[in-house]
Amino acid sequence: MKRIADSTVRRLSAYLRFLEDFESRGLATISSDELAKRGGTTSAQVRKDLSFFGSFGKRGLGYSVPELAGRLREILGLGRTWRVIIVGTGKIGAALARHHGFQQRGFTIIAAYDNDPAIIGADLDGIGVRDIAHLEADVRRQHPDIAVLAVPEDAAQPVTDRLVKAGIKAILNFAPAQLHVPADVTVKTVNMAMELEGLSFALTNRE
Amino acid sequence: MKRIADSTVRRLSAYLRFLEDFESRGLATISSDELAKRGGTTSAQVRKDLSFFGSFGKRGLGYSVPELAGRLREILGLGRTWRVIIVGTGKIGAALARHHGFQQRGFTIIAAYDNDPAIIGADLDGIGVRDIAHLEADVRRQHPDIAVLAVPEDAAQPVTDRLVKAGIKAILNFAPAQLHVPADVTVKTVNMAMELEGLSFALTNRE
DNA sequence: TGTATCTTGTGAATCAATTCACAAGCGCCC
DNA sequence: GGGCGCTTGTGAATTGATTCACAAGATACA
Numbered sequence: 001m002k003r004i005a006d007s008t009v010r011r012l013s014a015y016l017r018f019l020e021d022f023e024s025r026g027l028a029t030i031s032s033d034e035l036a037k038r039g040g041t042t043s044a045q046v047r048k049d050l051s052f053f054g055s056f057g058k059r060g061l062g063y064s065v066p067e068l069a070g071r072l073r074e075i076l077g078l079g080r081t082w083r084v085i086i087v088g089t090g091k092i093g094a095a096l097a098r099h100h101g102f103q104q105r106g107f108t109i110i111a112a113y114d115n116d117p118a119i120i121g122a123d124l125d126g127i128g129v130r131d132i133a134h135l136e137a138d139v140r141r142q143h144p145d146i147a148v149l150a151v152p153e154d155a156a157q158p159v160t161d162r163l164v165k166a167g168i169k170a171i172l173n174f175a176p177a178q179l180h181v182p183a184d185v186t187v188k189t190v191n192m193a194m195e196l197e198g199l200s201f202a203l204t205n206r207e
Numbered sequence: 208m209k210r211i212a213d214s215t216v217r218r219l220s221a222y223l224r225f226l227e228d229f230e231s232r233g234l235a236t237i238s239s240d241e242l243a244k245r246g247g248t249t250s251a252q253v254r255k256d257l258s259f260f261g262s263f264g265k266r267g268l269g270y271s272v273p274e275l276a277g278r279l280r281e282i283l284g285l286g287r288t289w290r291v292i293i294v295g296t297g298k299i300g301a302a303l304a305r306h307h308g309f310q311q312r313g314f315t316i317i318a319a320y321d322n323d324p325a326i327i328g329a330d331l332d333g334i335g336v337r338d339i340a341h342l343e344a345d346v347r348r349q350h351p352d353i354a355v356l357a358v359p360e361d362a363a364q365p366v367t368d369r370l371v372k373a374g375i376k377a378i379l380n381f382a383p384a385q386l387h388v389p390a391d392v393t394v395k396t397v398n399m400a401m402e403l404e405g406l407s408f409a410l411t412n413r414e
Numbered sequence: 415t416g417t418a419t420c421t422t423g424t425g426a427a428t429c430a431a432t433t434c435a436c437a438a439g440c441g442c443c444c
Numbered sequence: 445g446g447g448c449g450c451t452t453g454t455g456a457a458t459t460g461a462t463t464c465a466c467a468a469g470a471t472a473c474a
Binding site for chain 2: 004006009010012013014016017038039040075076077078082084091092094095096098099101102105106107145146169170171172176178180184186188190192193194195196197198199200201202203204205206
């Protein structure tokens with residue numbers, strides 16, 4: 001399959017969200033133009049994005065809302081449940097563990113890890129915090145699909161190496177660090193400092 | 208000034224982080240190639256990124272670490288303190304308020320807001336939670352520079368409209384929603400559901 | 415001073431993403 | 445069934461970002 005750009009996948013994800021909203025409001029069909037307006041893009045962009053995966057619309061009419069939503073879920077791999085572990089239960093990690101938004105969309109948090117004896121054994125809304133010493137053994141036994149990394153900057157790469165070695169293929173990284181991983185491992189980094197600096201830049205360099 | 212791509216600004220932010228690390232290790236100069244390796248990019252990319260703002264290097268030698276760090280801070284607008292408010296103190300908002308990483312880089316949280324009487328008046332590591340009813344008056348009096356939006360999805364656009372009307376020009380959005388704002392307001396969205404779906408897509412569509 | 419070595423800065427070339435523009439399909443109504 | 449209005453799907457054109465490749469500046473040292 002032709003390589004799909006990251007930006008395309010992000011838009012597909014956005015379209016699905018809009019479709020779910022339309023679905024709950026009982027709309028049967030939607031045009032690429034309406035979808036585009038909602039997502040701040042253009043109708044040509046929407047059609048091009050979808051065209052990578054097939055033709056789902058009807059000329060003159062638009063797209064069937066439930067059908068397109070279904071196809072997008074399929075494309076995005078949301079037809080199943082993904083098993084997620086959280087590594088690092090500081091401020092951010094703990095907030096993520098307690099955040100129930102993930103569960104809704106098929107991401108189940110099965111465990112959380114930390115190295116601080118003061119927090120090991122604690123319960124984060126039903127998710128137990130385990131000693132990170134058990135990380136490798138647990139991963140090999142329970143084969144989680146995704147690891148959310150929320151450890152301090154200097155622990156990010158060492159912990160990543162452990163995760164990769166244990167067989168993890170997808171990492172959502174909240175540490176402000178550039179992670180090095182093999183080509184078959186996918187990393188998405190959420191770097192709040194970087195986003196804030198982007199805003200700082202925008203505020204500073206306005207003509 | 209020529210429009211600078213978002214991706215360029217993100218890389219500048221990364222370079223600065225690396226330079227700070229080099230600086231703390233006492234290195235005096237650095238080449239574009241070393242910077243590139245560290246950031247997972249190429250030396251040509253590094254030089255091109257910097258060339259938008261001037262020529263800071265010495266041929267044959269590289270860049271002076273402290274000088275380049277200083278120039279990057281200037282470019283990114285980090286020579287001053289930015290006043291930040293947090294709107295919404297649920298799981299994520301509260302974790303951000305308590306997160307001390309921002310302070311270090313010149314982002315000072317001056318207030319937090321919520322509409323839940325149970326949490327209004329609480330103290331989040333020194334930051335008081337105020338009734339969101341005071342939002343507009345506070346913004347007009349204290350003119351914060353950046354608003355961090357951490358409210359539920361359906362409140363995101365209404366609260367954004369209030370912020371914009373009160374004069375906010377930069378928003379860091381954690382709500383899973385596409386915000387509509389005037390052209391002179393900058394929004395950066397951090398959407399964890401979208402990142403997870405990106406990982407789901409990658410795990411699903413691997414050849 | 416001259417030569418060897420290194421690394422920048424930058425046009426030109428390539429690669430990638432977005433937008434344009436239009437033929438073709440579909441539904442509706444007379 | 446034929447004509448009209450609407451919207452898709454998609455090559456072609458354009459715009460934008462990245463990579464190439466090399467002349468020129470800087471240092472080191474004989």
